[in-house]
Structures are given as C-alpha cells and as structure tokens.
Amino acid sequence: MSAQFQTPPSATSPAADLPRLNRQLRPVPKAPVRIVHLGLGAFHRSHQAWYTQQASDSADWGIAAFTGRRPDAAVALAEQDGLYTLVERADGGDSFAVVGSIVEAVDGADLGRLTALVAAPETALVTLTITEAAYGLGADGKLDISAPDVAADLALLGSGSAQPATPLGRLVLALAARRDAGSGPIAVVCCDNLSNNGTVARQGVAGFAKAWDPGFAAWIDGNVSFVSTSVDRITPRTTDEDLAAVREACGYRDNSPVVTEPFSSWVLSGDFPAGRPRWEDAGALFVGDIEPYENRKLWLLNGAHSLLAYAGQLRGHKTVAEALVDPECRRAVEAFWDEAEANLPQAAGLQIPEYRAALAARFSNARIAHNLAQIAMDGSTKLRMRAVPVLKAERAAGRTGAAAALMIAAWMDYSATAASFQDPLAEDVAAANRLEGIERIKALLAVIDPVLAGDASVVRLVEGLCGTEAGYPASL
Numbered sequence: 001m002s003a004q005f006q007t008p009p010s011a012t013s014p015a016a017d018l019p020r021l022n023r024q025l026r027p028v029p030k031a032p033v034r035i036v037h038l039g040l041g042a043f044h045r046s047h048q049a050w051y052t053q054q055a056s057d058s059a060d061w062g063i064a065a066f067t068g069r070r071p072d073a074a075v076a077l078a079e080q081d082g083l084y085t086l087v088e089r090a091d092g093g094d095s096f097a098v099v100g101s102i103v104e105a106v107d108g109a110d111l112g113r114l115t116a117l118v119a120a121p122e123t124a125l126v127t128l129t130i131t132e133a134a135y136g137l138g139a140d141g142k143l144d145i146s147a148p149d150v151a152a153d154l155a156l157l158g159s160g161s162a163q164p165a166t167p168l169g170r171l172v173l174a175l176a177a178r179r180d181a182g183s184g185p186i187a188v189v190c191c192d193n194l195s196n197n198g199t200v201a202r203q204g205v206a207g208f209a210k211a212w213d214p215g216f217a218a219w220i221d222g223n224v225s226f227v228s229t230s231v232d233r234i235t236p237r238t239t240d241e242d243l244a245a246v247r248e249a250c251g252y253r254d255n256s257p258v259v260t261e262p263f264s265s266w267v268l269s270g271d272f273p274a275g276r277p278r279w280e281d282a283g284a285l286f287v288g289d290i291e292p293y294e295n296r297k298l299w300l301l302n303g304a305h306s307l308l309a310y311a312g313q314l315r316g317h318k319t320v321a322e323a324l325v326d327p328e329c330r331r332a333v334e335a336f337w338d339e340a341e342a343n344l345p346q347a348a349g350l351q352i353p354e355y356r357a358a359l360a361a362r363f364s365n366a367r368i369a370h371n372l373a374q375i376a377m378d379g380s381t382k383l384r385m386r387a388v389p390v391l392k393a394e395r396a397a398g399r400t401g402a403a404a405a406l407m408i409a410a411w412m413d414y415s416a417t418a419a420s421f422q423d424p425l426a427e428d429v430a431a432a433n434r435l436e437g438i439e440r441i442k443a444l445l446a447v448i449d450p451v452l453a454g455d456a457s458v459v460r461l462v463e464g465l466c467g468t469e470a471g472y473p474a475s476l
C-alpha cells in the first residue's frame with residue numbers, strides 16, 4: 001500500500017510552500033469510532049492503527065486516540081484530520097503510506113469525550129499503549145494503591161471528581177459511564193510490553209475499581225474482557241530528519257509521520273464480546289496460549305534491547321545498531337539469548353534459531369536509529385519482565401544466569417552514572433545508590449525483586465559483574 005502522490009515530490013520547495021496532509025489533500029473516508037485508544041504515541045500509529053487500516057472491514061472501524069500526559073500529539077494529528085504517513089524503513093530504502101484509521105485525535109485530559117465514547121454502545125474495544133510504568137505495579141506485580149498518583153486518583157474518584165489523571169483512573173471512570181449507559185460488554189486490549197499484559201491490565205483496572213466502589217468492580221468482572229497480546233514492531237521516536245524525508249518524498253507537510261521497520265507481529269488471546277476488526281487480514285495471530293510467544297518476544301527482543309541499552313551506553317554507544325557491532329555487546333547478547341532460549345518451550349513451534357537470526361538482522365538495520373537512551377527509561381519495571389524471569393529460571397535449573405545478571409549489573413552501573421535517569425522508582429534507586437558495597441547491590445536488587453535481593457549468591461554474582469563494561473567476563 002504505497003502512497004499515491006498527488007503532488008510531485010519536491011526536494012527543493014521550502015516546507016511552507018507545500019500543502020498540509022489532511023483529508024482534503026487525501027480524501028480517505030472516515031470510519032465510525034468503534035475503538036478507543038489510550039496512549040497516542042509512535043507505536044500505536046505504527047502498529048494497531050496500521051493493522052486496523054489493513055483489515056478488510058476497516059471501513060467499519062475508526063479509532064479515537066487519546067494522548068497520555070500532554071495534548072501535543074493529539075493537537076498535531078487533529079490538524080491533519082488524523083492522517084499521517086507511515087514510513088517503512090528497510091535496509092534498502094523507505095516506502096511511504098498514508099494511514100487513515102485514526103478518525104479522532106484527542107487530548108487525554110478531555111474526559112468528557114473519553115467517557116462519552118467508551119459509554120457509546122458502538123464502541124467495542126479500548127486499546128492501550130500507555131507504557132509499562134503507567135500500570136502502577138509494585139514488585140509483587142499488583143496495583144500499588146499507595147503510589148502517590150494512584151492514591152491521588154482514588155481520592156478524586158471518591159470525592160466525585162471527574163478528573164482523574166492516570167490512564168487507569170481515566171479508564172475506570174469511562175467504564176463506569178458505560179455501565180451507567182447500559183451499553184454492555186467491551187474488550188480492553190493491552191498492547192504494552194508486559195508479561196501477561198491482559199491480566200496486568202485487569203489487575204490494574206479491577207484494583208482501581210475495587211478501591212473506589214466494590215459494586216462497580218463486580219460489573220467489570222462480568223462485562224470487561226481483558227485480552228492479552230504480544231506486540232512487535234520496532235518504532236523509534238520521530239525526528240526532524242524524518243519530517244524532512246517525508247516532505248521530500250511525498251510533496252506534502254506531515255507533522256506526525258512515524259518511522260518503523262518493515263517487520264510487524266501481533267499475537268492476541270482473549271474474548272471480544274462486542275466484536276473486532278479482521279486484524280488477521282494483516283497477519284495478526286489469535287491463539288489460546290499466548291505465554292510462549294510473549295516470553296519469546298519479551299526475553300529475546302526486549303531483554304536484548306535492555307542489555308544493550310545499559311551495557312551499550314556504558315561502552316559509549318548511542319543506538320542499538322551501533323552497540324550490536326561491538327563484539328563485547330554482541331557476546332553478552334548471544335549469552336543472554338542462550339539463557340533465554342534454554343527456558344523457552346522447545347515444543348511450541350517457536351522457531352527460536354530463526355527468530356534469533358531475524359532479530360540480529362532487525363537490530364542491525366542502521367537506518368532505524370533506535371536510541372539506547374529511550375530504551376533505558378523505566379528500567380525497574382522493564383527488568384522485572386526482561387531479566388528477572390530468565391535469571392530465576394536459570395538458577396532453578398542449576399545454572400548461574402550470569403548473562404541475565406549482567407543486564408541487572410549494567411542497569412545498576414548506569415543508574416549511578418547516567419546524566420538523566422528516568423524511572424518510576426528513581427527516588428528509591430537514588431537512595432540505594434547512596435549506600436556502599438554489598439548494601440548498595442542488595443538495595444538496588446530489592447527495587448526490582450525482593451526475593452533476588454534476599455539470595456546472597458545472586459547478590460555476589462551481580463556485585464562481581466558490576467563495573468565490568470571494559471570487557472565482559474569470558475564465562476558469559
């Protein structure tokens with residue numbers, strides 16, 4: 001589906017002379033809203049919105065997409081009637097396509113519009129890409145209702161205020177409006193990189209609802225289906241150079257293009273009581289047991305990304321492709337992949353050798369500048385799913401888990417030296433970093449997993465791997 005250029009591409013016209021991309025320039029019909037999305041960012045546009053556009057029944061499925069913390073992305077997209085250019089960036093070149101499935105782009109703070117749309121009987125789905133950190137999970141994997149933002153939202157909901165600020169607080173408010181309207185069952189489809197992400201979303205939403213109004217929690221239990229998914233398409237943040245590339249190739253101005261790799265995958269498991277688009281037309285896979293797919297992706301892809309994010313930056317690299325050509329980083333990644341692979345089911349048809357080879361090729365696409373600093377954010381939440389399960393499984397099998405431990409050690413070194421360290425538990429990490437020696441290691445481990453922090457041999461293993469970025473141990 002390549003863009004059909006109406007205006008000849010021009011490398012020389014100043015940007016201001018070019019027309020703006022919108023539905024006058026490209027008369028893409030608007031489908032009625034049946035999907036509400038929370039977390040309008042780069043990934044939603046390269047993945048769920050793209051799959052929805054490819055579905056054979058796309059004319060019936062419009063998306064109203066809400067931003068999270070700031071209105072900017074909604075304002076920019078609304079100026080273009082929701083249209084944007086998807087740039088597929090392969091090793092050999094770019095291809096361009098206009099995506100029109102987002103029919104409304106809305107500031108996340110507009111709770112009037114959110115509740116009206118979720119309460120509408122036509123709305124069948126709420127999809128989420130609000131980032132891992134936004135689920136407010138504690139180290140036990142449950143919603144932490146004492147976290148300041150969650151507690152503040154619960155107080156607001158309890159006082160009858162219609163202005164909660166967290167995405168789950170907003171979703172709970174909107175679902176209450178759906179119950180009041182009698183609009184019936186709905187599916188929530190979590191598309192964040194979390195293990196068992198449907199259950200996580202259920203626990204978050206149900207945790208909020210229960211603390212607000214136990215009767216409403218029972219309605220959620222009977223009327224909201226939480227679908228688990230494994231989502232994959234490497235999509236870095238859009239840069240000014242990307243905007244210029246679209247202007248030059250397409251001959252229009254687009255303030256919201258998204259650049260992604262040609263590869264994409266979506267595996268889903270769960271019920272859709274009010275229907276769904278035919279995403280399978282674009283290759284989505286509907287399965288009964290999603291866990292093997294999830295672990296393959298979260299461990300092999302996201303685990304390697306986090307390892308490269310910390311070890312790679314400590315060794316002076318900026319992007320995934322740059323870090324992967326460093327033999328020390330590559331060796332650490334292969335060692336981690338060996339550990340992860342040893343704990344994936346061999347019988348599930350996961351084709352791990354092919355998957356690893358494909359990953360190495362995807363990571364090496366130097367035309368996708370995937371910044372390690374972006375991947376490094378919110379590490380305490382991510383390592384719980386990317387390093388901890390592999391480390392625990394390796395140790396349960398009688399092996400050291402040294403490569404998974406190296407990911408944690410590199411995160412610790414990075415947390416102590418990074419110029420900017422973004423994490424929902426940044427204060428706890430900073431407090432741990434004020435301690436010395438083994439006490440510091442224990443306290444940092446406790447931030448991601450209290451059980452590991454209580455295991456003296458794991459603490460010693462991680463301590464021995466800290467500060468080794470000049471050359472990783474041969475035992476890896």
Ligand SMILES: NC(=O)c1ccc[n+]([C@@H]2O[C@H](COP(=O)([O-])OP(=O)(O)OC[C@H]3O[C@@H](n4cnc5c(N)ncnc54)[C@H](O)[C@@H]3O)[C@@H](O)[C@H]2O)c1
Nearest residue numbers: 039040041042043067068069129130131134192193234235
């Ligand atoms: N980018 C990728 O390659 C990719 C691939 C697979 C999965 N994902 C998943 O999608 C998520 C979003 O990725 P993206 O590239 O779209 O990021 P992004 O920064 O472009 O967009 C994230 C959206 O979530 C909102 N948000 C972020 N933190 C929030 C918070 N604490 N509370 C409320 N809203 C918040 C932001 O405002 C924004 O609307 C990732 O965290 C990951 O779980 C991303």
Ligand SMILES: O=P(O)(O)OC[C@@H](O)[C@@H](O)[C@H](O)[C@H](O)CO
Nearest residue numbers: 193231232233234235302305375
């Ligand atoms: O998006 P995050 O922050 O969860 O993780 C960073 C990357 O590992 C991630 O975005 C991958 O590129 C993506 O999961 C590929 O599908």
